[in-house]
Amino acid sequence: MHQRHFLSGLQPRACAAGLIFLLLFSMVFPALGETQAASSGLVPPPDPVEHEPVGDDYFEDAVFLGDSMMENIEMLDLFPTANFVTLIGMSPISADKKLFHLPGDDRFVTAYDVISQYPHQKIFILLGGNALDHKPSDGTLQDYRKMMERMIQEYPDSYFFVLCPPSMTRTKMAQASISPKRYQNFREGLKQLAEEMHLYFIDLYALFVGEDGFLLTEHAAFDGFHLKAESSKILEDYIRRHTVEVE
């Protein structure tokens, strides 16, 4: 006996309406059950297209979150209109554990509390370097994912820019007994994560790395991990050229 198809009783017009409904539903809820940044600029994530550098006004509603490398950018005053939430030694897993003091407030608060105090339509994140020196890339990526899930939950209307950390010099990697592969894997994983979670990916790893996967020595500070001031200015220019116009 010929079996009736479950849609065979429906009129073509009803089928079309159903399909349109499903299409619209999938556009509004692109990945039900997964955490994604809701906001996308006029360029879809993850790769911002290179353009002329934006001015300081672009960063008036931006927060820069990160570790010592980000504090370096703050100290050099490279983005004078942005607000910074930085703490040395911070990593994706410790972003909700490290405590901050705000001027005029005796309480200790978390990074999330501090971000909330500032205009945060755009959030630039530079974290991971302090984890990769002792933790494999997979574990660091898992921590990063959890951190981003919380970020998106806390700031659903923000545009997120994840800055992939630069590598280390050959000497520093030898001291830490790790191989360049760890940073390469992290970069690949972070880019994939950015795609999945609708985040913008800014590749600082590629900006300063040599063909062998090590941080180029001309960019490295004396410890083989942090950047020289001149290289931080290159980083600044790169960020200014890789933003997205927000809606």
Add this chain to the structure above:
Amino acid sequence: MKKCIVLLLALFLLTGCAAQEKTAALTASCQEIAEKVMAAAGFQELTAINEKYLEKHFLIRADDLEDWALYRDATRATPEMVLIAKVKSDADQAAVKKALNAYNSEQLTLYRDYQPDQAAKLERAKALQNGAYLALIVSPDADKTTAALGQGWRE
């Protein structure tokens, strides 16, 4: 008697000169003192830091300071820094000193976890005071920089 007068005159001139020197030293700018301190030990490259950073990270108001100079290792690979500040006469000097010590103590906690080999520099650092002047120096050689600070202050 003549000898006594000569001796008294010499003593008067010496103390007079010393007092004059001390007064001159107390008007030294924080920048000048900071430069003396920085030249005394092999610091990492230190960068001049702006007011916004001073207020946010040290939790002190620049308005409370008559003059100040802040330099630090901008990579943050080390906690090395030189802060010299002259507190205004109507400002709460004790509160500024307390804020500097609290900052140093927080940095020590962070560096014990982040770069334990650098923690000793912070353990040796504390806010030092000479009249209206305050200093917080995190140095690779505390003995040398404390001596240079003393010279800068003409103690």
